[in-house]
Amino acid sequence: MKVLVPVKRVVDYNVKVRVAADGSGVETQGVKMSMNPFDEIAVEEAVRLREKGAAKEVVVVTVGAQAAQDVLRTAMAMGADRAILVRTDDTLEPRAVANVLKAIATREEAGLICMGKQAIDDDMNATGQILAAKLGWPQGTFASAVTVADGRIEVAREIDGGTEVVSLTLPAVVTADLRLNEPRYASLPNIMKARKKPLETIEVDSLGVDTASRLTVVSVAEPAERKEGVKVNSAAELVEKLKTEAKVI
Amino acid sequence: MTALVLVEVENGAVRQASRSAVAAASRFGAVDAIVFGDGAQAAAALPGVTRVLSVPGLVNDLAEPAADLLAARAKDYSHIVAAASATGKNILPRLAGLLDVQPIPDVVEIKDADTFVRPIYAGNALATVRSADSIKVLTVRGSNFDPIATEGGSATVETVEAPASEKSVFVKVELSASDRPELESARVVISGGKGLKDATNFKLLEPIADKLNAAIGASRAAVDSGFAPNEMQVGQTGKIVAPELYIAVGLSGAIQHLAGMKDSRVIVAINTDPEAPIFKVADYGIVGDLFEVLPALEKAL
């Protein structure tokens, strides 16, 4: 079975982004970029499936600008076998990304798509579900454990009240939650090796899929700042203030 | 225009987040509700709901049959809405995929029938977006819309057959039992972080939660360290809460945690480190050792 892992290059999770002065978006100039943390978890899971013998090959794919190559190299340093860059300078919405990924999954005859549950830039939490719908495959979202056996995949899912387990036929789409695994660090020798692994570039237009946007960004604004409050010296003083000043208890 | 709202019913009662979703959807016009499993009666009692589509055969909220069913009904509606809950986030984007529309997740404000505000970058920016799709598929943040009442309506109920699900089978569910209020609807939330050091100490939050009738939350670090189950995680990737009072104990206030609680009305932080970012959003802060402050707080309440 071939596992396809879509990964996205995003503003690093440690960066507190700033809204651009003209309200068109956020400042990304000179900001540290990394692989979306959930996608690292997805790559790790796919590599583990191959190490366990449940998968034969791990192919990573990103839809983005030339610079997004770096996250593909990182994924290969973590153990992915090869990479595909679907090149575009536009920012695509989940629906459009799903159209592109569907074309790649079909071409690659993927048996499993393992991806992040959410990109920490747009916070959409949608691409995996849209992709599964478009492929007509079942979905195991917000996965905290997966087991592949007998042509099926069992997925433990994080839900509001606890954990749920579903069993899906393959091929399927799984989206990774934080506790699925702890991704490995790429070692220096593996980073060197990853430079020699195959990286194919495809122009998005050559796929002939619909990548139009359905949402127009009218504006992007800073949320209201909270003002810093006061320090109190004791629990008793706190309770007093909560009762008489904040009137919340 | 009529909106269809996916209403979640738990133990015979409509979840508060779903009542917020109905409130949001009523901004668009008439509201129909769809309920999977039992619970059509509770949904029919919601004020403002005209018609309930009851799908008793769909007991486990599996996304595949649920999205198929919604897609088959979608043409009657201008908006399809759900709470931004685990269920809503599982099913609605799949529905959007079937309809070939771009979903609009985590709506915090409705400007008009096409224009919505949603947080991006863990809530560090708010994007106003206009949708060009003829059917809008959106999930809404409960904390941003006052829930409608539980009683007062009298909707008609239509029973709908559940589609078969061959590709996806429900195996089991483990729900953590708790008599505390739900995190997302509690008036008071007390959350613990890595500073509590272990699972036994995490229980120090309980007597205070008891006194305040509070829900208990946790940082990701606390969940990862096994102090608390995953469903207690508050933050960008956990629950989003906005209670009247949020008490943060021994947690630093990472961007991802703040994303889940910074809209609380009053925030209290207890932390030994005066530089901890949580103090930047706290209305009241105590710089001190939680192992001394918590017992004193319990006594003072």
Ligand SMILES: Cc1cc2nc3c(=O)[nH]c(=O)nc-3n(C[C@H](O)[C@H](O)[C@H](O)COP(=O)(O)OP(=O)(O)OC[C@H]3O[C@@H](n4cnc5c(N)ncnc54)[C@H](O)[C@@H]3O)c2cc1C
């Ligand atoms: C993609 C992604 C998503 C994430 N999503 C979330 C999320 O949804 N929710 C979330 O919470 N995190 C999330 N995180 C993790 C987040 O970045 C932080 O790592 C996490 O919130 C830290 O938890 P903490 O504050 O408990 O631990 P720490 O940062 O270790 O803070 C512990 C605090 O306890 C204080 N302390 C220690 N001892 C005492 C004492 N005796 N008395 C008082 N104070 C004490 C310390 O001063 C310190 O400030 C996410 C991270 C990533 C990458």
Ligand SMILES: Nc1ncnc2c1ncn2[C@@H]1O[C@H](COP(=O)(O)O)[C@@H](O)[C@H]1O
């Ligand atoms: N441009 C992209 N290229 C590759 N994968 C993507 C892209 N955008 C989103 N994804 C995948 O879809 C997941 C969910 O993203 P989102 O729906 O945008 O929150 C991410 O974790 C990635 O695995």
